[in-house]
Amino acid sequence: MELFQKILHTAVDGHASDVHLKIGTPVVFRINRQLIAVEAPIPTAQWMENVVEHIVPKHARKRLEEEREVDFSYFVPGIGRFRTNLFQQRGEFCLAMRYVKTQVPSFEELGLLPILKEIADSPRGIVLLAGSTGCGKSTTLAAMIEHINAHAKRHIITLEDPIEYVFEDNQSVIEQREVGLDTVSFQHALKHILRQDPDVIMIGEMRDSTSFAAAMSAADTGHLVLSTLHTTNSAQGVTRILDFFKADEREQVRRQLAGTLQAIICQRMVPTIHGTVTPAQEILVNTGTVRKLLEENRLDKLPAAIETGVEDGMQNFNQALFQLVKQGKVSEKDALAKATNAQALEMNFKGIFLDEGRRILG
Numbered sequence: 017m018e019l020f021q022k023i024l025h026t027a028v029d030g031h032a033s034d035v036h037l038k039i040g041t042p043v044v045f046r047i048n049r050q051l052i053a054v055e056a057p058i059p060t061a062q063w064m065e066n067v068v069e070h071i072v073p074k075h076a077r078k079r080l081e082e083e084r085e086v087d088f089s090y091f092v093p094g095i096g097r098f099r100t101n102l103f104q105q106r107g108e109f110c111l112a113m114r115y116v117k118t119q120v121p122s123f124e125e126l127g128l129l130p131i132l133k134e135i136a137d138s139p140r141g142i143v144l145l146a147g148s149t150g151c152g153k154s155t156t157l158a159a160m161i162e163h164i165n166a167h168a169k170r171h172i173i174t175l176e177d178p179i180e181y182v183f184e185d186n187q188s189v190i191e192q193r194e195v196g197l198d199t200v201s202f203q204h205a206l207k208h209i210l211r212q213d214p215d216v217i218m219i220g221e222m223r224d225s226t227s228f229a230a231a232m233s234a235a236d237t238g239h240l241v242l243s244t245l246h247t248t249n250s251a252q253g254v255t256r257i258l259d260f261f262k263a264d265e266r267e268q269v270r271r272q273l274a275g276t277l278q279a280i281i282c283q284r285m286v287p288t289i290h291g292t293v294t295p296a297q298e299i300l301v302n303t304g305t306v307r308k309l310l311e312e313n314r315l316d317k318l319p320a321a322i323e324t325g326v327e328d329g330m331q332n333f334n335q336a337l338f339q340l341v342k343q344g345k346v347s348e349k350d351a352l353a354k355a356t357n358a359q360a361l362e363m364n365f366k367g368i369f370l371d372e373g374r375r376i377l378g
Contacts, residue, residue: 020067023056025095028115030054035098037111039064048291064109068102075196089116089178089194099180116180120162121155127294127345128159131301131329132281136160137168140238141278141302142231144222146247146256151283152295153244154180154220160242161218164188170215175205177220188216195220206230210237219243225260232269235276245280249333249356250300251318253280254310267313274310277302284333286340287350294345296336296354303328334361341365 023043027035032045039061042053057063071090072080080086085103090113092098098113123133135143143160145153158181164170165188172188177195184190191212199205202219203226209217210233222228222243231241247253257273258266279302283295300306300322309317322330331339337351338361348365355361360370 017067017070019057019063020070021092021095024092024098024113026054026056028096033115035111035113035115037064037067037113038105039108039110049285049287049293061108064111067111068109071100072102073197079196087178088196089180097180097182099178118182120158120181120183123159123163126152126155126159128156129297129299129329131299132156132160132297133163134329135279135281135301136163136242138240138278140235140240142235142273142276143240143242143278144245144253144280145243146245146250146253146280146282147284148246148248151285153283156281156283156295157218157242157244158183161190161216164216165190171213172216172218173209173212173214174218175199175202175209175220176218177202202227210234210239214239216240216242221245222257222260225262225265228257228260228269232272232276235278236272240278247282249319250280250282250298250322251315253282253300254315254318270313271311274302274307277306277310282333284354286337286346286354288345289347294340296333296340296346296351297331298322298333298336299330301325301328301330303330332356334364337361338364 024035027045030045030047032047034046036044037059039059042058043056045052045054073088076086076088087101090098090100096118097116099116101112103110145157147153161172161183164172165183165186168187170188172190174192176192179192179194193199193205195202206227217234217239219227219231222245231243234241245253245256247256258270261269280300282298285293286296288294303325305321309321322332333356337355340346341348341351352358352361
């Protein structure tokens with residue numbers, strides 16, 4: 017285990033976000049989104065089995081035996097906490113470990129927009145952080161929870177699989193529940209969560225209709241619910257939610273969503289000119305216009321509502337990327353690579369702006 021801990025220590029010192037261990041191949045770190053093989057003894061089957069024996073918590077062992085893969089949180093004193101996925105390939109164990117900083121970064125450190133603080137201050141409703149795997153959803157969500165913790169006296173309950181950031185009570189009281197350790201499943205925990213007197217509920221990920229139905233029920237009764245969702249943009253987040261439900265349920269769910277949704281924030285990580293990464297965020301706020309579009313099932317108009325809702329704190333990816341370039345944080349080339357509509361963004365850089373959103377809504 018000494019070598020294993022040395023690998024983790026080196027990863028943290030080298031600012032790696034992820035560590036990959038695979039039998040018979042070099043140890044690999046992900047640094048600034050690039051995979052880099054490092055100088056270290058190549059993992060053997062016997063060494064990996066010893067590591068697995070030591071790091072898998074008791075509550076996760078049965079699931080590992082049954083499913084051949086498991087998620088858990090691994091903490092090493094003096095090094096840090098890692099979100100860990102243990103899985104098999106060709107009958108052999110592999111480890112993917114993401115380093116989770118113990119101190120939640122501030123809004124300013126993460127480059128988040130001030131509107132996210134206003135959204136986090138909402139007394140009720142559903143707030144979703146969307147995007148692809150590795151786009152920083154969990155970190156942004158943690159920053160919003162920490163903002164609430166620092167500025168409001170609220171009771172916050174989180175349901176996570178596994179726990180990533182560890183919060184300490186400040187103005188708020190926070191309980192963090194890990195699936196497998198503190199509760200048998202998301203569904204089981206959600207059945208009882210409203211009896212635990214929460215003001216804010218954070219669900220690690222929206223995975224099915226049961227999770228989202230529980231979220232809407234909680235939002236309906238005056239709670240703020242925060243969660244994550246896998247979608248490529250904010251407008252598609254609505255469609256993704258409806259896809260959780262059967263066809264004959266979607267009409268009712270859509271109307272209920274119109275009344276409970278607070279915002280959907282979708283983000284993409286973009287390389288900066290300084291060699292780091294920063295989030296470009298598309299923000300959908302449930303304004304009167306958006307609510308009407310949801311009620312009338314005119315979901316195809318949501319992108320236009322985002323584009324024209326700048327005064328309400330909304331923006332699409334092209335607008336976000338344009339601002340990052342204007343602020344000198346991102347190059348035009350990298351912005352175009354992440355744009356939803358690269359041609360339109362290129363026109364923006366030349367000073368040409370087509371007011372398509374107002375035309376479509378009009």
